[in-house]
Amino acid sequence: MSTYNIITAICFISSIALEAFLDARENLGLYEKKDTRANIILAVIGVIVNLIAKGLIFSLFLLVEPLAVFDAGRGVLSWIVLFLLTDLHFYLFHWLGHKSRFFWAMHVIHHSSPRYNLTTAIRTPFTNCFFRIASFTPFVLIGFDPIMVVIMDSLLISFTFFQHTEMVKKLGWLEYVLSTPSHHRVHHASDEKYLDKNFGGVLIIWDKLFGTFKEEEEHPTYGLTKPLDSNNVVRIIFHEWIAMAHDVRHARNLKEVFGYIFLYPGWKPGVKSAKGRQTFLFPSVKNAAIIALFIGLSYSFINAQSPTDLLKEGLVGEESHNDQLAYQYYSQILALNPNHTEALWRASRILSNQSGRSSLKADKTRFAQQADELAVKSIRLNPGCKEAHLAHIIALGLLSEVASSPSEKLQHAKTIKAEAETIVQLDSLYAPAYYVLGKWHLEIAKLNWAEKLACNVLFGGVPKGASYEKSIQYFERAITLQPGYILFHYGKASALYHSGKYDLAIAVLEKALRLPHTEPDDQVRQKKCQNLLKETRQLYTKA
Numbered sequence: 001m002s003t004y005n006i007i008t009a010i011c012f013i014s015s016i017a018l019e020a021f022l023d024a025r026e027n028l029g030l031y032e033k034k035d036t037r038a039n040i041i042l043a044v045i046g047v048i049v050n051l052i053a054k055g056l057i058f059s060l061f062l063l064v065e066p067l068a069v070f071d072a073g074r075g076v077l078s079w080i081v082l083f084l085l086t087d088l089h090f091y092l093f094h095w096l097g098h099k100s101r102f103f104w105a106m107h108v109i110h111h112s113s114p115r116y117n118l119t120t121a122i123r124t125p126f127t128n129c130f131f132r133i134a135s136f137t138p139f140v141l142i143g144f145d146p147i148m149v150v151i152m153d154s155l156l157i158s159f160t161f162f163q164h165t166e167m168v169k170k171l172g173w174l175e176y177v178l179s180t181p182s183h184h185r186v187h188h189a190s191d192e193k194y195l196d197k198n199f200g201g202v203l204i205i206w207d208k209l210f211g212t213f214k215e216e217e218e219h220p221t222y223g224l225t226k227p228l229d230s231n232n233v234v235r236i237i238f239h240e241w242i243a244m245a246h247d248v249r250h251a252r253n254l255k256e257v258f259g260y261i262f263l264y265p266g267w268k269p270g271v272k273s274a275k276g277r278q279t280f281l282f283p284s285v286k287n288a289a290i291i292a293l294f295i296g297l298s299y300s301f302i303n304a305q306s307p308t309d310l311l312k313e314g315l316v317g318e319e320s321h322n323d324q325l326a327y328q329y330y331s332q333i334l335a336l337n338p339n340h341t342e343a344l345w346r347a348s349r350i351l352s353n354q355s356g357r358s359s360l361k362a363d364k365t366r367f368a369q370q371a372d373e374l375a376v377k378s379i380r381l382n383p384g385c386k387e388a389h390l391a392h393i394i395a396l397g398l399l400s401e402v403a404s405s406p407s408e409k410l411q412h413a414k415t416i417k418a419e420a421e422t423i424v425q426l427d428s429l430y431a432p433a434y435y436v437l438g439k440w441h442l443e444i445a446k447l448n449w450a451e452k453l454a455c456n457v458l459f460g461g462v463p464k465g466a467s468y469e470k471s472i473q474y475f476e477r478a479i480t481l482q483p484g485y486i487l488f489h490y491g492k493a494s495a496l497y498h499s500g501k502y503d504l505a506i507a508v509l510e511k512a513l514r515l516p517h518t519e520p521d522d523q524v525r526q527k528k529c530q531n532l533l534k535e536t537r538q539l540y541t542k543a
Contacts, residue, residue: 038231056130057134061136061150070142071329097125106127109126110124116164116220117166121163121164183200190224314329318350372399389423397439439471471495489529510533
């Protein structure tokens with residue numbers, strides 16, 4: 001965010017300089033030296049306090065992020081919904097800053113100037129920044145990325161800077177949608193008919209929905225209903241707190257203490273609120289219902305991302321080796337469309353990864369079974385999908401590892417070979433299929449005479465035609481098509497090792513260890529290569 005802050009600062013300073021130049025040239029009287037100096041001092045303090053607040057609260061966001069109820073995603077729709085929610089949040093927090101004296105005591109800093117220019121925008125109500133930024137925590141808990149939340153808040157606050165000018169009059173049709181300088185001039189007015197109007201940040205629609213909108217008519221009188229008449233920074237910051245403390249000190253009971261602190265500014269015991277000011281701290285039932293409806297629709301929109309958008313997010317998760325995140329997106333796709341072929345086989349592959357990394361047999365079996373079910377469904381929906389066939393093979397291989405019955409292992413072996421041959425027919429250049437065939441020949445060729453005898457007598461016979469030579473050929477074909485894949489080199493080296501060709505196995509393993517990591521499990525695979533290399537060298541030395 002440092003680059004953004006620098007660019008924003010340059011833009012703000014340039015805009016203020018231009019407005020001040022035009023004001024001096026036209027003798028408009030928008031600027032006054034003492035007022036401007038106070039605004040700049042408050043802005044400097046505000047920048048420092050806001051940076052500290054954002055740093056601390058962002059740390060809070062990172063702590064609560066794992067507790068998020070779901071993932072809101074990072075697609076275009078997620079940004080749009082986040083913008084709308086952030087703008088609604090701005091309206092509500094801004095509204096609260098006028099309706100509760102506790103928050104008004106902080107926000108009043110921004111309204112205390114009798115002038116209205118771009119330096120008024122930087123007359124920052126910094127004392128409430130911890131409350132304001134912390135109030136975004138629910139956004140993180142419903143699944144928005146903390147970085148997205150901070151970026152969106154910064155963009156919205158930057159937009160509001162340009163509302164604080166008299167140089168811009170009406171903006172045509174934009175007046176119906178945006179919170180323009182004209183609308184915000186009304187908000188800064190102390191005229192009775194303009195009080196507590198136009199709280200919007202970027203959009204003016206919230207004011208129109210909640211009945212707080214007012215069109216600019218006569219030129220506003222800026223500042224407070226009781227003018228502060230001081231440019232002393234300390235007085236600007238603390239004058240309302242001092243007045244509140246005075247009222248609290250004279251309160252007769254706890255109810256009055258509460259009223260003086262938390263109810264609307266100007267509250268007095270037994271005195272009705274001024275015209276246009278609500279007596280309650282919270283919005284009306286109608287307004288609350290509108291807010292609840294909007295938040296509910298936002299939740300629905302987030303979950304209603306198109307399968308295409310969700311698939312893109314899942315692929316990003318896979319590329320960053322975040323299987324858990326990717327699986328969440330694929331699960332959302334399958335919730336929307338249970339027959340989405342690609343989501344099925346991709347989810348199957350991730351479950352197979354979980355099976356392979358599990359240390360408990362029960363977990364390995366459960367994940368592998370779930371993976372196989374998804375892969376089989378994907379094949380049934382699209383028999384020509386080679387990735388679905390490969391997902392089926394991977395799941396069967398894992399099930400073979402945990403199977404206790406030799407007949408079950410043998411049946412898996414037959415299915416794996418048939419699936420691999422199907423893939424080759426679909427795509428003769430698909431390297432993983434040749435690796436599978438190489439692995440199949442290697443595992444069958446490794447069976448000793450007793451295992452072969454048991455298979456022939458009890459389980460219908462050992463598949464014929466398996467050999468180390470064919471295994472090596474298939475591994476070489478896979479390496480030719482995908483030379484940088486460590487697993488393929490390890491497979492070839494294993495076949496050479498078991499066939500007694502130790503010198504060739506050593507050369508392949510040394511080459512594999514020089515390859516860069518491209519897959520999440522490559523570190524484990526290179527460790528296997530190191531162990532096999534050590535064993536092979538020992539046997540080669542003895543031979």
